Amino acid sequence: MCKQPCGLLLLLALLSGLFSGIRAQTNTDQIVFTEGWVRGFGAPVKYPRYARSEFPADPVIPLLLADQSIQPADQNGDSMVNWEAISADENGLFKHDLLASGGLYLEYTSPAEKIVIFDASGHGKAYINGVPREGDHFGFGTTKHPVKLKKGLNSFYLTSGRNPEIRASLYAPDSPLQLSADQLTLPDLVCEEKGFKWAGIEVINTTEKAASGYRVESIVKGTEKISTPVPTIEKLTSRSIPFRIPELQGVQEEQVDLQVNLLSASGKKLSSLTLTLKNRPFDSLHDRTFNSGIDGSVQYYSVQPGKVPEEMKPALIFSTHGAGVEARGQAAVYTPKDWAHIIAPTNRGPFGFAWEDWGRLDALEVLDIGKELFQPDPQKIYLTGHSMGGHASWYLGATYPDYWAAIGPCAGYAELHDWIEHTRKVGTATERMFERAGNTQRTRLMSRNYLHFGVYINHGNADQVVPVRHARQMKQLLADFHPDFAYYEYPDGGHWYGNQSADWPPLFDFLKSHALPKPEEVRSLEFYTASPGVSSSSNWLTTYQQTHPYQLSHVELDIGEDSVSLSGVTENVAVLQVDVSMAGLAFPLTIQLDDSKLVLEQSVSQIILVRKDSGAWEPGDLPGPEEKGPHRYGNFKDAFRHQVVFVYGTQGTREENDWNFYKARHDAETFSYRGNGSIEMVSDKQFSPEKYADRGVILYGNADTNQAWKALLGESPVQVSNGQMKVGDKVLSGDGWGCYFIQPRPDSDIASVGVVAGTGLKGFKAVHANQYFMAGTAFPDLTVIGTEVFSNEYEAVVASGFFGNDWGVETGDFVWK
Template structure:
């Protein structure tokens, strides 16, 4: 795009000063317009500005110029906005948030719409650079930004730490910012490599504890055009120095890196300052001062760990038991609300004399709403806490507040055999009825394509899993004057559970708002309720009633597990009874069932009768036997354990599955200059988003660096197609979906053109657990159509594969060509696909 230097309406006034020897430019003037767009917790997105940008039809904005038309046919014009004294740019003339913006409680989500649903806004900024140079862009309050057409992650929650290195051209540089109220600045660094200490992940040393080898995390900013592979970080506290080799930092990126520190010299409670030195080739290239806060024994503290999801450093918080733990001590897992740190969550509880409280992080204070990777974080922390604190396995409890109340409902229904009791506080049950900054999950659709996409998120609808709560003690706690999460949600669940649940306690706190002090969570009757409950021992559970929609998320309850479904991601249910010599019951949508026969002992004959079909008898060889049963047309048949190459709880698909198992992002280098540029920029954008949303860090490498043996059993996210990414053949040669320049083939279906895109998942060759998630297109238009990453929105549903065109950005689901789910052998099946 070109702009006239005389068009003063396009120029942005500058405000510059020197802060810490760095020049800062604030954007104090811009242009703003409403833009039809739809972003939310779903695979489909629409964006008229992005469509125009990708098709090179976007006209350079000017005051009063027309961007386009609204759904009602009204003209949408660019209008000048000027910053206030705090440099905040905001619209003052009726801009509405998009469907992906904050949604208030109780809003009816309605159904999916195939067209342009929602209107948001973009702000246009520009900067005239006297030379080609690198700057650090910081924007608070935006969802994303196009910098000279390159897409970068925003800071939707105005946290302030989202520093993005950008390469400026000499002359005019353009910024299209998605948002309605922002503060934007450019900083011109004096060093190519920087430490950023606004977003630290720190442990809290316990005075007198084992503090010699603690792990922390700090952000390193690489403003150079080369990847940095030879960095070290030296930490020093009270004269104790530790040197850590750092992982690679790709060009023009930030990465939060773990490092080791020795805090054994800290002998008193409170803050102690230490220094960090970033070292390259033996020389210090940047320094920073940070503070550790030591706590006294018995106080709440934070502990860090390396996550198996991505290899990044995360933390959990602990409120220790006030007495010496015993074999009967309990464990309380507490999941926090939106915007709340796990450390603050733990401090809200007074120490209990009968158990330890542990607060997971959801990866960020807002994170993933305890769905997707937030769910995995909770499970990681639960496992770590069980290992570290060794509680009585029958005394494990779950509670949480607000978003954590939702997390309690969700995790309680998804893993009912992990808890003795649950207690949601001020919680909403499902994101289909309560939205956040990512919007609501649409409730329904009459369009088959949209039904398939919604089906991919069935595991999040706890109202469909409500019978899973039956074996749990459930304590519902809610303020009756809560305006953030209205008490109607608690009453909804009381009604849903009241018809069948034998162990439900319910209390509305009179006059209670959303937060009415620490007793909003640390409520004595709640913990008394917990004390009265124990998780049943495995040997005493003879009746099972369990529902799941995705065995890859949740497959089993005690001695029975749903390994494979007849209709993938539809709801499956098992209702079983175990007697002295038999198992009887019925199943729904179950193809492969696993039964543990431990309770019957060795050399025992066990009769199994399911679905009123012919019985079969098995004889156990030992007290550790398990069997697999496959549903045939008119019978259940005993079969061998399935190959791990088939679908199963270990790997059941959906596109998001590759973003796990210490995944790596692999961009292509075999295409044209423009194709290769898109590939690395898209990988960088996803890495930025993963860092912002999930406090994560990921290895970003080229196809030339990738090798199956070197990265064995690690998830892969591949960017490009068979023509542009050299790793395609090694990873996807046997996949029934093939994408090349100008064409996509999926089984017998073919599409041609340069504007096609696809997301799909495929098992990683040679691995029993990891997957490859593919982000691909048939040309630069198709690649850019795939650029949005709504898959990071918690609970957004993405099937195993989805093929669409750039037209989706205008027409919604009408632009989706094909979407569906592989069968249990990873084959395309007509009944598992929807075609447009």
């Protein structure tokens, strides 16, 4: 809140706004924007242009990045943008159809240089004096950025969000560092458990220095106390930080108070919040938390324990929620089962990543935790979900076919691009490369993986959100080959017709009647994958490397009745692995694979088959960890895991260094908003390979501006410096080239280095957009673009493709324009 609500500062702010044509209403709490200008970029669309495109066009952004004015024209001048004046309604909302496809321009004239909180909602991105900040695409009302205003005119350009309405305001921060209740991740306390639980809370740093040495103190019921060091929070941004909560074993109250204090190094209390925690018995519906291996953030999941007799080995039902629902709402839908426990992951947020990318990784983390928590029968694990979670059932089912005994998608769509009615451009070779990078999202490519398990499709026939045609299409697809699926349309059922929309008894009867075969019982196997880095194995078979990355790979194998023969066919597979003990094979073993016949006389635990250049298969060894494999395969998005850290360069000019920082902060804020993330940002001076061992790294800058480049990318086949980019033997000269690419981290067997680089400030600004955090977008291992990307979209991509299995350019597959 402003400490002097009626003082001279705000009076001057208001007067200066009026006299300069700026429209902002000042009250005792904040400066609310009430007048602005709107501009559209094409006809209004059902879903915003920023939602699923790798390269959204926007004619305003190039002007901002070139430091050109976008200010609306006054009586004496012209504007480079054709704006239409707009006023906010009585609730402070700017509403206009053009905000579904365009942007909103706001102004504020500050009487002095000062730090404020920019509080806006409904926008995709914010450009504050040309600097990108994350928006509030979903309208959560949680995006509050500390901003340093300059004296005089300050411009705010807000791109379109999910709905065509935006609000915005400014207010003074409460303190240099402050707690925020906007982004909480809290567990329920459990009566029978002791120790501590992890929670997450947002801390806002409104200073111009990175904040370190602070602690968060948590006090439960005013007695039990525990403190946790606060990780470094960069200047003028916020971060969701993990902290511990003491558990109170034996306490029976249904709710208990939690006080959270932010303390300085000397113990001074800077900020405080009082929260309420639920206290539940273990056998009731409750939320649990864990530290994610992706970024170290605290995530939660919900469980609905079943009433399973002690003498029975329980089943596990894995249930994925719909858009905007959250895990706790999903788990609450179900009545407790007398044969199974139910666990619901979050997808890292109500919308998250549509269960793809990091949403998929969240699901895998929670699945492993659920198995450890409930110790289920490994042959009785099931997958179901509703709406976007129904999509997750189709997607995770096709991707990990040996995980599930049966799946039950409810009101689900098979592929994300089907539902949003967005078709990626695929006319040129470049556009086809991006299409190929998204093959892991295309469940229909891998639909024969559904043969691994039973399928129950449940859908209301009057659904207006996910029309029933999605279910009917999948029914028709399965009818061509699948012997074990059921289909039900609920008469007159909309998208949600009560809890039975998901908790449908016949569906659960169907699940219960199925069991996964044990691996040694699988004698014939058919498996499809678009990337071993996403999905590599089924039962005893592993597709370890592909011939052409991210094209569909296919293996069919049959074990002879006597277990001494193995035969089959492959497509787009370079290295194949078979686990002998899991398959129950005997020796000597005859292998007939494609046109190759081999006889293995000596018993081995693993059969490794390598395809030679001639196409023949021969026994060999697994590639080393320095090559591509299931542990590390690309594409560009794959770099953002393994406790990822963002490293920004400080060795360039002041403007270059500022933009390295701005871009890293922008990415960290976006990942925080989209994925409830907690990204550590450090400068290249602070980074050392030893301190950050085995962690994923995203490097911002180039070989001249980021001193971490040499240690991490000295042997990279892609080299970027001021004025030049080398990709293998190809050279691009000039300061206007930018790129995204991924390479293996040379001192790690698991982590990668993702690179956001430019040959100069123009090139680096060209790659400032972070559409790689949007569900449904796809980026290959390498993308090189020019500065015209915001007007020409894919036409601005001069190179794209995949490195070879040795991470090289010469062995890779690239398209050059």
